[in-house]
Amino acid sequence: TRYVLLLYLFVVQEILDQLYKKVLLGAILEDDVYGYIHYLNPDLSEQAGYTAPSLAQSHVNGTLDGVPGQHGPSSNELTTLPETRECAKRHFEMSTAREVKLLQLTVIDVMLSRVLSAETETHAKEKYRELIKVLLQSAEVDSKLICMLQNPDKLSSHMAAKCLSSLLYFQLREKMTLSNPWIIFCQKHLSESSGSSEAAHCLWILTAVIKEIFRDTHSRQAEILKQLLAPFDITFEAFYNSLFSQHFGNFQNPSNIVNSLVCFLELLELLIASRIHLKLHFRSQRMLFLKPHALDSLAWPVPAFVKRKLVIVIKKCLLGKMGEDLCRGSVPALMTPDHLLDSDELALADALLHAVHLGLWKELSVPGKPSCFGGDEVQPGCRPRSGPDHVTLRAASLITVKSLEIKFQNCTSATEMKVDLQKFMAELLTFLKPHLQPSLQLHNPCEWLSRVFIEQDDDMLEAAKASLSIYLQLTRGGDDASGSLTQENEAWIHYTHRNGCNPHCIFLFLLKNIVFDSTVLLDFLISSETCFLEYFVKYLKLLQKDWGHFLSICKFFDAAESQRGVNTRGPVSSLVQDRSTSHTVPDALASPVGHRNACPWVPWASDASSESHSQVVMPKETHTVPAHGPPSQTPLSLVDYGSSEDSDEEATNQHLANSKQTPLCQEMSREIQRLPRTCKDQNRLSREPQLGPLLPQESAPSLPFGAAGDIAPSGTVWEVGVLFRTVKCLKELQGAIYRLQEKGLFPYNPAALLKLLKGVQAKCDEV
Structure with a gap:
């Protein structure tokens, strides 16, 4: 009853x-x-x-x-x-x-x-x-759970999938034979229909099991994952071909296709991560590299978040960062090079550039409707955010530049590189133009990088490093030890600038965005969240060889500010007062050297204008000690750093010492609070290496500053030329590094880095 x-x-x-x-x-x-x-x-x-x-x-x-x-x-x-x-x-x-x-x-x-x-x-x-x-x-609970996957009740179906994934992982950990009904079920549905709900369940469960394997850092990690993937290697490849070789309109149920796409992209990332971190080798791990049919789905009428996910997966592939969130704790700092992976990355880069040439970015929509946590519908009473999807913009920009870098590293023809740079950077700048408000000024196309990546410092530095590598490839063999500009180098400089990858412009825009604050650079250097150390070392080496070019760019920046009506010796904004102090400066250095003829080799100088440096980019998940303010407002720990690249080739095998000790971080924070901020503080660094006088002694009496140093009687802070602010920032950075090194608080040996900074200062002394 x-x-x-x-x-x-x-x-x-x-x-x-x-x-x-x-x-x-x-x-x-x-x-x-x-x-x-x-x-x-x-x-x-x-x-x-x-x-x-x-x-x-x-x-x-x-x-x-x-x-x-x-x-x-x-x-x-x-x-x-x-x-x-x-x-x-x-x-x-x-x-x-x-x-x-x-x-x-x-x-x-x-x-x-x-x-x-x-x-x-x-x-x-x-x-x-x-x-x-x-x-x-x-x-036979595994068979019954598989049957429950097809339950129309979504909650019951999801709980069955979650329970089944835990059960499969238990079998793998206990060295039991993997469930045969599960293997048959997966092979059947992944081979027959790429758009079925059963296929989406299979992908989701496999992804959940692989994530558990990555999280559990036991000695049998690679063995367990190999046992899971071996029965499905050919099946995955068949599913990939079936999913991406069809036209979107041929699928009967679009919602199931979207689910399959999302689940498969996540699984694909984990497959490639296992190749990088666990050194497993399966055919299915190379699908995206050798058969880039997935790029075609960027033109499908699917939701924007699906396209964003694919672009981000490609970005991680080209950067070698697949599975970084799951594998960070278990990946060794130094891994043997994978030459097969390098060739696969080159194949993916070539395929992407080919798609860009065929109009990939013209077809990629970047809607202004944001996708937020909990959905992309704006609730009643909330004001919708305007502007494009900056995550997609950043990822698309970065993979274009990174693909060019990878291609140029394997290219020997300067003519071919020149043609490719103009062709693909023109495509990228055309793609970005309608989404950047205000739009890029014609005088400096290199500004695109800092504008696009202003909110994501790790991607910004990856893009800057790739752009620097492109420039070095284009100008290799043309270095002049004297640092003067040759006619051939001037042509390359003009060409790289016009195509938005001039390294000196990019570096100066970075400094402007952080208001020339050396503590931000120091925070980048001691953090493992970005590739700033590698980028900074390469740039400092270039700076010494390319000094004449750098001076011309600095003059152009000053001339551009003068064209906009900005007095380079006038009062600066309150933001700069909070973030950066200024020193006395002679008239000859502070004033722009000429106006329209400041850079006679740059034809775009006549149309100069520069965006205000009112935005400040901060390091990702790090804390910057402000220049002023009570110590109570300063965080006790600058960064929780785990590993970092070394500062030069001679130090590549050194590792960070005591990187996660809280007392070390707290002591470093206290030391950085006491870093010199003004002219009167310089005598505190009497034991530091002297960088040479920035200013002639005889010019001091005529300066409009009080005896205290930086503040004029009116209470305003005075801005100076770009060259002086850059040199001052690097000088403060060198002093801060030396002081921390003396006290044993710097996380790695900075000797090579200090040597490069001293070399740059020697160039300044010549000026």
Whole structure:
């Protein structure tokens, strides 16, 4: 009867609830675990109508058969239940059965997590492990969970997928044979239909299992993952070809295709990450590199977040950062080079550039509607944010520049590189133009990089490093040890600037964005969040060889500010007052050297104008100590740094020492608070290497500053030329590094870096 059925389900629910509480606490199961098998069987709710009469009789007797220590209600309690229970509707029964099934899945999932947890007591863990193995062998719970994946109830289907992923990982960890019904189910649905909901479930479960393998840094990590992937290597390739070789309009269910795309892109990232971090080798790990059909989906009418995900996956492939969030703790600092991976990256870069040439960025939409956590629908009463999807803009820009860098590293023809640079950078700048407001000024196309990446410092420095590498490839063999400009170099300089990759402009825009604050550069140097150290070392080497070019660019920046009506010796904004102090400067250095003829070799100088440096870019997840302000407002720890690249070839094998010790970070923070900020503070660095006078001594009396140093009688701070501010910033950085090194607080040996900074200062002294 309906009454007995409901009573049966309520009692089962009570038993499962008690079991759940025990497992959640990691308590030991006192009695025989086999008594719980019946109540954890996913078929229980479907079979309730057949087992209810016999179970009801056991209720009358006051015990529950097969459940040690459990007692049902007495006969008196049974007769006092309301008569209205017998008239309950069928949907109430179904709802109760559904709750029982969800509770079963929850108990199994929590029990699996307890078995795999190191915090669970050993005896309790053995009881849980024994119970799960019995469920697999006698109840065939894996097959029943696979059937539940096709349940139209989304919550039940999701819980079945989650429980099944935990069960598969348990089998791998316990050195058990991987579930054969699961292998057959996956191979069937991934091979037959790329747009089915079953295929999406397979991809999601495989992704969840691989993530668990990456998180658990045990010695058998590579072996376990190999056991999981081996049966599906050919299947993955067939699914990839089927998914991306079709036209979007040929798919019957677009929503299923979107789900499959999202799940497969996440799985694809993990497959490539296992190649990089675990040194596994499968054919399916090379699909995206050698068969870049996935690029075609950027023109499909799918939601913007799907396209964004694909562009980000390609970006991680080209940067070698696949799976960095999961693998950071287990990846060795130095890994053997993978030449096969290098050739695959070149193939992907060539394919991407070919697609760009065919109009890829013209077809990629970057809608202004933002995709936020919780969905992309703007709630009533909230003001929608304007502007394009900057995440997609940054990723598309970075993969274009990175692809050019990879191609140029494998190209020997200067003529070919010149043609490619103009062709692809023109495509990129055309793509960016309608999305940058205000639009880029014609006088300095190199400004695009700082404008696009202003909110993402790690991508900005990757793009700057790639752009610098492109410039070095274009000008290789043309270095002049004297630092003067040759006619051939001037032509290359003009060409690279016109195409938005002049390294000196990019570096100066970076300094302007941080208001020439040396503490920001110091924070970049001691942080492992960006590639700034590698970029900075390469740029300082170039700066010494390319000094004449750098001086011309500095003059042009000053002339551009003068063209806009900015007095380079006038008062600066309050932002600069907070972030940067200024020193006295002679008229000859502060004033722009000429106006329209400041850079006679640059034809775009006549149209000069420069954007205000009112924006400040901060290092990602680091803390910068402000120039002024009470110590109580300064964070105690600058950065929690783990690993870093060394400052020069002679120091490439050195590692950061004591990088995660809190006292070291706190002491470094206190030292940086005391870094010299004004002219009067320079005498505190009497033991530091002197960089040479920046200003002639005889010019000091005529300066409009008070005796204290930087502040004029009116209370304003005075801005000076770009060259002086750059040299001053590098001088302060050198002094800060030396001081921290003296106290043993710098995280790695900065000797090579200090040597490069001294070389730049020697060039300044010549000026």
